[in-house]
Amino acid sequence: MTAFPREAFPRLRGEKRRPALAAAAAFLFALPAFAADIPLPDRRSGYAFMGPDTRAMQDDDTQNPATLAVLEGEALWARKAGAAGRACADCHGDARESMTGAAARYPRFDDASAGPIDLEGRIMQCRARRQEAPPLARESRELLALSAFVARQSRGLPVADAVAADARLAPFLERGRALFRRRQGQIALSCAQCHDDNWGKSLAGNAIPQAHPTGYPLYRLEWQSVGSLQRRLRNCMIGMRAEPYAYGAPEYLDLALYLAWRARGMTMEAPAVRP
Amino acid sequence: MTAQALIHFPKKARRGEVIEIRTMISHPMETGFRRTQQGEPIPRNIITAFVCRYNDVEVFRADLFPALTANPFLAFHTVAAESGTLTFTWTGDDGFRAEERAKIEVG
Structure with a gap:
């Protein structure tokens, strides 16, 4: 069952906001068309x-609701999946060591697609190739949990x-x-x-x-x-x-x-x- | 996937000390007021009650209602009376039930 995405609602309510939107649009048109990069120290x-x-x-962490996803990701990391019967941990070991800084290096170049690949894409690729498991959809709970767990290992880097x-x-x-x-x-x-x-x-x-x-x-x-x-x-x-x-x-x-x-x-x- | 719960309180406390207990559980808290893109109503799916027991004595209870945030976070206080077990129980729609236990040492 697909829920109506919450982010779609402002569009439906847009009717009443037209004067404000028009004013915002007029303001934005008045801006210069070129953009300057933000200086690094700013x-x-x-x-x-x-x-x-x-x-x-x-x-x-005890108040951050994303911690729940990290905990779920940690459980998934150790769970065997797919025809290969392998868990992430069987190859990569303890993520606290092997995944330190990994998320901070994405997106990276991917040879298979000859282009950039993001962390979620890499997890999906690893799952298909090494675990021979059915693919996880983008934004699925499992993929978000795994990527949250891996990304957590880069915090502070x-x-x-x-x-x-x-x-x-x-x-x-x-x-x-x-x-x-x-x-x-x-x-x-x-x-x-x-x-x-x-x-x-x-x-x-x-x-x-x-x-x-x-x-x-x-x-x-x-x-x-x-x-x-x-x-x-x-x-x-x-x-x-x-x-x-x-x-x-x-x-x-x-x-x-x-x-x-x-x-x-x-x-x-x-x-x-x-x- | 079973619900993930996060419980935080001091594992060691002095007798008579007031301690803070923080709990959070993964739950969508679907209000029952939303519809799918096909227009079908999404049935209500919320946690309706939370109970904390301290050595089988109820020390905190909360009733939960629609329009509460997903992954409800509840923080409350109790007096560290004696060593023992804290039991946390969440119950809700569709027979939802989750229970967590944690030890506390009181000296």
């Missing part, structure tokens, strides 16, 4: 834009510069950058217009963060659940009145690569909490 995690209650929730480590990613980085700066959707808005040019200001009462993907998968209060970066990107596209790509689309991987590069050196905080 970068801030989304954490910096949250209220004290939400920060406290993220800081304390710096986001790696994947492009510096592997030059084959360079063209995909440029594609991601172009996507980030491309105006799209009914209000012709680009990611950069909000997140490079107007971060720190507010949009409909919410602070505009800089869009650094340091906490994914994360627990979003609006979702009432853990979700991936791709889900967050889809949310943004719906908000921009653009048509979101399907889960797993190469555009998301290019964007994720650009965002990770843009956040290089920042501290991983997965699984984070966001409002």
